[in-house]
Every structure is written in C-alpha cells, then in structure tokens.
Amino acid sequence: MAASNPLKIIDISQTGPSTPAELLDALTTQGFVFVDGHDFTQEEVDSLFDLSRAFFQLPSDYKQRYSIVGNTGYITFTKENLDPAKKDDFKEGLNLSDLDLATGELNPAQLIPDWIKDDDARYELIKSSIRKLNSLNLKLLESIAVALEIEDSGECAGAQWFTSRYDPKLKSGSTLRFLHYPVLNSNNSEGEIRAGAHTDYGSMTLLFQRRNQEGLEIYSPISKRWEKVPYVETENTGAAMAPPIVMNIGDLLSYWTAGLLKSTIHRVKFDASESRKEDRYSIVFFSHPSDETLLEPVPSPLIRARARSGRGVTKDEAKGEFITALEHLQRKLAPTYQ
Numbered sequence: 566m567a568a569s570n571p572l573k574i575i576d577i578s579q580t581g582p583s584t585p586a587e588l589l590d591a592l593t594t595q596g597f598v599f600v601d602g603h604d605f606t607q608e609e610v611d612s613l614f615d616l617s618r619a620f621f622q623l624p625s626d627y628k629q630r631y632s633i634v635g636n637t638g639y640i641t642f643t644k645e646n647l648d649p650a651k652k653d654d655f656k657e658g659l660n661l662s663d664l665d666l667a668t669g670e671l672n673p674a675q676l677i678p679d680w681i682k683d684d685d686a687r688y689e690l691i692k693s694s695i696r697k698l699n700s701l702n703l704k705l706l707e708s709i710a711v712a713l714e715i716e717d718s719g720e721c722a723g724a725q726w727f728t729s730r731y732d733p734k735l736k737s738g739s740t741l742r743f744l745h746y747p748v749l750n751s752n753n754s755e756g757e758i759r760a761g762a763h764t765d766y767g768s769m770t771l772l773f774q775r776r777n778q779e780g781l782e783i784y785s786p787i788s789k790r791w792e793k794v795p796y797v798e799t800e801n802t803g804a805a806m807a808p809p810i811v812m813n814i815g816d817l818l819s820y821w822t823a824g825l826l827k828s829t830i831h832r833v834k835f836d837a838s839e840s841r842k843e844d845r846y847s848i849v850f851f852s853h854p855s856d857e858t859l860l861e862p863v864p865s866p867l868i869r870a871r872a873r874s875g876r877g878v879t880k881d882e883a884k885g886e887f888i889t890a891l892e893h894l895q896r897k898l899a900p901t902y903q
C-alpha cells in the first residue's frame with residue numbers, strides 16, 4: 566500500500582497559468598510541496614547518492630581533516646544540533662558553501678576535500694548539480710513572485726523581485742549538503758530523533774531522498790501534528806526522470822512575506838515500530854540570496870496588510886532596521902554547531 570501523502574505534487578514542466586497559484590496554495594498551507602517535472606534524471610541523482618555514500622565511507626580521520634569551518638566541511642556525528650534544546654543529532658554531513666551559483670564552483674579559498682576537488686568527474690557532477698539546483702530555485706522563486714503579484718518597481722520587474730537578489734557575483738549562504746543517518750537498531754521505544762525540530766534558514770530548500778530511506782516529518786501548520794513525508798514516484802511518464810524533489814519554504818521567504826509563506830518546522834525521526842534496513846541518505850540544497858539582502862516585506866498587495874499588522878517583522882530592535890540575510894544566517898548558525 567502506498568504511504569499516505571500530506572503534500573501536493575506539482576509538475577512544473579507543464580507550467581500553465583494555474584501553476585503559480587497552486588504553488589502558492591501549497592506553500593501558504595503546509596510550506597512543503599513535491600516538485601515534479603524538474604530536469605534531474607534518475608541517473609544524475611543516483612550518481613550524486615553514489616558520491617555521497619562513497620564519501621561517508623572514507624576513513625573517519627580523513628573526513629575529520631575537513632571538519633566544518635564557517636559553513637563548509639564535514640560535520641561529524643553529534644556535532645550539529647538543529648534543535649539546541651534537545652540532545653545531539655546522530656548523523657554525519659558534508660556542507661559545501663560559498664558557491665558560485667552561475668558556474669557551480671566552490672570558492673577555492675575554503676578547505677574542500679581533495680577527494681572532490683582533485684577528481685574531475687566528482688567535481689563536475691557537483692558543479693552541474695549546483696547549477697541545475699539553482700536554475701530550479703530561480704524558476705520557483707519567479708513563480709512565487711508571480712503568485713504574490715509583486716509590483717514592478719524602478720529597481721526590477723515584480724516577477725524578478727526574488728531572483729534579482731541572487732547575484733552570482735556576490736557572496737551568499739547557499740549550500741549543498743550531503744547527509745547520512747545510519748541505522749542503529751537501538752531499542753528506544755520512542756523512536757530516534759535524528760535531526761531535531763527546526764526551520765530552514767534560507768529562502769527555500771530542495772531535497773532529494775530515496776525509496777526505503779524515509780524519515781522526514783513536518784509539523785503541519787494545518788493539522789498541528791507531525792506528518793510523515795513519504796517517498797513518492799514521479800507522475801511524469803519520462804522514464805529517465807528522477808522522483809519529485811521535496812521543496813520547502815525557509816525563514817527568509819517567510820519574513821519577506823510577513824509569514825504568509827510557511828517556514829514549517831520539520832525533523833528526521835526513525836520510528837521505533839519500523840523494521841528499518843537501510844541508512845537514510847539525503848541531499849539538500851539551501852537557497853540563500855546575496856548576503857546583504859534586506860529582509861523587508863515584498864511590495865505586494867497580498868502582503869501589505871499583513872506587514873502593517875507587524876507580522877513577520879525582522880527589524881533589529883537596537884538598530885530599528887531590517888536585518889540582512891547574512892545576519893539571519895549567523896544568528897541561526899551560532900547555536901547549531903558545538
């Protein structure tokens with residue numbers, strides 16, 4: 566029996582006039598949606614997961630040599646604590662930040678595993694994936710701007726309000742992240758929280774997951790309960806197509822829209838009742854605009870009234886000014902890594 570699915574599946578290859586409205590509906594309710602009809606093939610996604618598995622199989626002392634500095638590098642088991650009020654998350658990860666979103670290149674001033682940097686095939690795969698993820702990100706941001714009816718200004722057309730804040734020449738917090746949650750087979754009757762409850766810090770997040778490796782749960786703004794995000798197959802007949810990508814709103818799109826778009830709380834949990842055989846691997850792209858972007862309300866008739874009532878305001882109390890994307894990221898990252 567197919568697992569029940571609390572999320573909409575939206576095919577963006579068939580973009581018709583109703584797509585922005587459907588997307589907006591999903592993102593103002595659950596804050597999460599499955600994006601089908603992207604242009605990742607199954608083969609590309611398999612190669613990315615193969616790369617991830619092979620990296621995490623490298624000796625621990627090799628991986629530790631690239632321990633996270635800034636927001637790039639290896640995150641060893643229990644180093645990250647997405648919910649600082651709870652105990653450690655048992656997972657390992659590799660973050661690649663300071664990306665050139667146009668070329669997919671990583672700023673070489675960072676400490677990047679030579680296993681990636683000095684291997685043409687691996688580095689090419691990473692670069693092309695970053696480029697594709699960013700194109701998908703920009704396409705979705707434009708669709709959201711259209712749905713929000715953002716007004717044209719002297720600065721840019723309304724549809725480009727978000728994308729114009731993604732200047733590939735400027736530094737941003739955008740990050741590609743590989744995660745590995747091993748099966749432990751502990752007898753914890755409550756199940757195991759593997760990534761503590763949190764919201765994402767960027768504009769939006771795009772996530773690949775695999776069949777039989779579920780575990781992601783959202784705290785639904787509608788039902789006010791934890792709901793499981795299943796693995797779903799593509800509804801596209803193109804056989805080469807990878808399954809739908811999980812997309813969710815992060816804090817910045819919530820701030821920009823005075824809370825209309827939902828930055829939904831989520832976590833990864835392995836259920837006690839499950840007879841889980843496989844580790845979970847996930848691959849995540851966090852989309853962030855250029856560092857100096859202000860988190861001000863967007864010029865949209867849908868948002869104006871909400872913003873006036875003070876919802877989602879991100880003014881720094883001391884400065885009386887809107888905070889920037891970088892300030893928000895720094896505030897969130899500080900308590901996360903130990």
Ligand SMILES: O=C(O)CCC(=O)C(=O)O
Nearest residue numbers: 744760765781833847849
């Ligand atoms: O592995 C997952 O499914 C979730 C990861 C996540 O939420 C995160 O890294 O922010």
Ligand SMILES: [Fe+2]
Nearest residue numbers: 763764765831
């Ligand atoms: Fe997350």
